[in-house]
Amino acid sequence: MTKRRSVLRISSRQRTHFQANPWRIRRMITELHALHEIRHAINQALELDTVLEEIYSQTSRLMDTRQFYLALYSPEQELIEFALAVENGQRVSWPARPYANGLTEWILQHRRPLRINAHNLDPAVAPIIVGQPVQSFLGVPIVLGEQVLGVMSVQSVERAEAYSAHDEQILTMIADQAAVAIAHAKRFAAVDQQLQARVAQLETLEATIRDLNETLDVDTILNRLLDRIQPIMHADAGMVCLLDTEQQRMFIRAIQGYPAEVRRFQFEGWPIDRGIAGLVARTGQPDWTADIRNSSYYVNSRPTTLSQMTVPIVHSGKVLGVMILESDRVGTFNDDTTRFVSQIADHAALSIHNARIHQQAVEQQALLAQRSQQLNEVLRISQALSANLNLNDLLPEIVRAIQASLGFNIALLSLVDQERPTFMRRRAVVGVPDERWFELRDQLVPIEWYRSVMREEFRISRSYYIPHSHTSYTAIWGNNSDTYRPDLGERRPHEWHQDDALFVPLYDSDNNLISILSVDDPRDRRKPSFESVQVLEIFATQAAIAIENAHLYTITQQLAITDGLTGLFNQRHFMTMLDREVALAYRYNYPLSLLALDIDYFKQYNDNYGHLVGNVLLRDFARLICENVRDVDIVSRNGGEEFTIILPKTDQAGAVLLAERLRVRTAEHLFGQGHITVSVGVATLNNNWDAHTLHDQADQALYRAKNSGRNLVISVP
Missing domain, CATH: 3.30.450.40 (GAF domain)
Structure with a gap:
């Protein structure tokens, strides 16, 4: 398409006409001055709003602009935005609207001016007139090269044929100037946006490095990293995961904006062969996806995510982990943002490495102190245990x-x-x-x-x-x-x-x-x-x-108080126990009895069958006694074939009954070489007796039993 030239053409006839009509010369001068002022504004001002205000102001000098709008068209979003709108001479704000079927769309579609009047309306155009009824309408496209940027329009609600062909030509020239202004403004806005973004990135980089250098705690480093990066990248969620090389799993160490169920990976981790994060951890190369719906690697962790960026955290060629950013919008991340985040990740990697070295040193120092304390405690406790x-x-x-x-x-x-x-x-x-x-x-x-x-x-x-x-x-x-x-x-x-x-x-x-x-x-x-x-x-x-x-010690103590042959208490421990039981009987006022037992004719048995057989007899007799007494009764061997039994809380009648039962059981029991008998003396504690007296009384009763024919029970009266 041939580019339009904004030139006010004057024919010879028009020149003659102008010479005959001085007011037309003045109008032409006004038009040239308006175009000059618009061009000057474009050259002097970079803000689009300032230029558009000058365009409106100068256009108002040339035609009725009490009804005016300048619309910009976004083909990507199919949206019409009103950069400037006037109703009844007053600035108004019109909301953006989707591309539809109005006069503005007709001009955009046909890429040529449209001038209509209410009384001679073209039927082909009539169906698309919407909004407030007007008597006159003039609209021209704002074109730059092959691109239609928008529409500029003036309307009159009072007068038909308010706009002439010459007005159409003038408005077209003004629209051409507007196209240049819009292009300049867009370029300026893009450059300004890039500069602001870069400044913000550099400020973030500086602040992040400062934050990372202020601490040697890994978790603090990673949380500060997310706090800085997530807002400037316009991310709705982010996490930092560190790699456990032994387990080949990654664990979340900092997280923001994810559902609660994702946090389980702080404890469980996930394998390194899973998802985009795993791919980045394995390859050490960053990855960004403009639309995750087109990715076969993305593992859905947020239902609203539409784009993602994952960068490795690498130190000395070793991947320490990954940083993941996710957005709820398509196309949030690109190569530039990925390079920037990778720069920060490099600084974070160094901070993590330093923090780990520091942590290892602290832990080693604490471990050494703990080991020293533990060993000293072990020594102290060992000494206490030995005692x-x-x-x-x-x-x-x-x-x-x-x-x-x-x-x-x-x-x-x-x-x-x-x-x-x-x-x-x-x-x-x-x-x-x-x-x-x-x-x-x-x-x-x-x-x-x-x-x-x-x-x-x-x-x-x-x-x-x-x-x-x-x-x-x-x-x-x-x-x-x-x-x-x-x-x-x-x-x-x-x-x-x-x-x-x-x-x-x-x-x-x-x-x-x-x-x-x-x-x-x-x-x-x-x-x-x-x-x-x-x-x-x-x-x-x-x-x-x-x-x-x-x-x-227990064995030694046991040997010291027991008879090695029978396992019963020995004579020395018997006396200790008797002293104790006598004292308890007096203190708590309960009866106490003592049995003294002697195997009849044991010497003859020993001489006939030998000492070894005699020892067997003694052990069997001790077992028989233990089987017939209570747990509280104290049985001892006092030497040779003599035995004693202390009977706590037992009166004389009870003691005699037990002694008789033992005598009968002994006579009935078949020992290794036949039957034997036993003589028993019984004594019960009386007032003012001590342990020695009680023992002596039981011995005297035993002596009388043996002198009275043996196999008897004699009790002290």
Whole structure:
């Protein structure tokens, strides 16, 4: 199409006419002056509103503009916007409207002026006249090259034929000037917008770098990063995910604008082969999508998202994570914005790297301090444990010390059962509710089961850690769970899980398994490391020594107070117990009796069958006594074939009854080499007797029974 030239053409006839009509010369001068002023305004002003006001002002000098509008057309949005509108000489604001079927659309479509009058209206145009009725209408397209930018129109509601062909020519020339002004303004607006955007980006970059340098906390860095980037990128949502290279998963560390269900990935993470984020993490290359509806990689996490940008966070060639921005509008992101965000991501990567180094240093320092404190505490506790030789007191002390000093909220100690040495019995616990502990302590766990899970794959140093994620976890534990598992809430994959298990086997000095120490719920929420397990093992070794010492002490104490042949109390302990029972009887005013027993003709039995057979007889006789007395009764062997029985809360009649029953049971029992008999002396505590007197009275009654023919029960009157 040939470009229109804004030239006011004057023919020879018109020139002669102008010479005869001076007012026309003045009008022509006015028109030229108006065009000059418009051109001057275009050259001087960059703001479109200023130029349009000058166009309207100058046009008003040339024709009736009490009804006027200048409309701009957006073909992409199919929208007509009114940059300037006048009704009855007053500025008005008309809302934008969609492309429809009015006079403005006719001019846009035909790309030529339209001049109509009410009395000679062209029927072809009549159907598209809408709005306020007018007597005259003049509209011209605003054209720049091949592009129709809009329409400029004047109307008269009072006079028909208010606008002439010459007015049409003048308005067309003014529209040409308007086209240039609009083009200049658009270019200026675009450049200004770019400059403002760049300035905002540089300010954001500077502020972000300052923010990132002010802290060494990774989470703070990432949240500040989102706070700065999301608004300037006009993003409706954003998140920063860091990569766990061991698990090949990404975990959300900062998030804004996403549904609540997305936040579970803070704990669960997602695999690196998933979605656009995974692609960027694998390749290290940024990605932006103008319309995610056209993407096969996008994983829908927000129902309103239409465009996205994902940039890698890379340091020294290693991908640390990704930053994701999402918008509810199509085309929000492009190459320029992606490059800018990538620049910031590079600074963030350095800050994250520095923060991690700092965090590692802090953690290492704290760990060393903690280890030092723990080792000192282990030493202190070990000394305290060594001083406690009572096993029943020692075991609770061990688990309490673990909870207080080693950072585990739960500790449970199991010992080899004395009666069933192929099983473990739970003996002490801390951090477990009483009702659950009552269940656990009554359960026996086969030692063989523990040995079955002491596998190399679970070994950390000398301990065994069984993660809940192990494929054989359920089959391994079954119903033999040795650790109470509390509800620890949601945990990240790298943290301790409530179904994880860690136990340390304890061995004695002969390398015999004597105990299992189970721990749970570490306060730092971390899975066990080699270093943390070693501290636990140091304590476990000291605990094993203390347990073995307590066992040996118990055995030594037992040997000191018991008869080695029969297992009954010996003479010395018998006297200690008799003193105690006499004191209790006087204090609480209850009866106390004593039986003195002697096997008849034992020397002859011993001489006939030998000492070994005699020893068997003594053990069998001791067992017979124990089977016929109460648990509160105290049985002892006082040497040779002599035995005593302390009978608390038993009067003389009760004591004689028991003595007679023992005599009869002895005579009826078939011992190894035949039947034997026993003589019994009975004494009951009287006022002012002490333990020695009571013992002496029982002995005298026994002596009389033996002198009276044996196999008798004699009681002190």
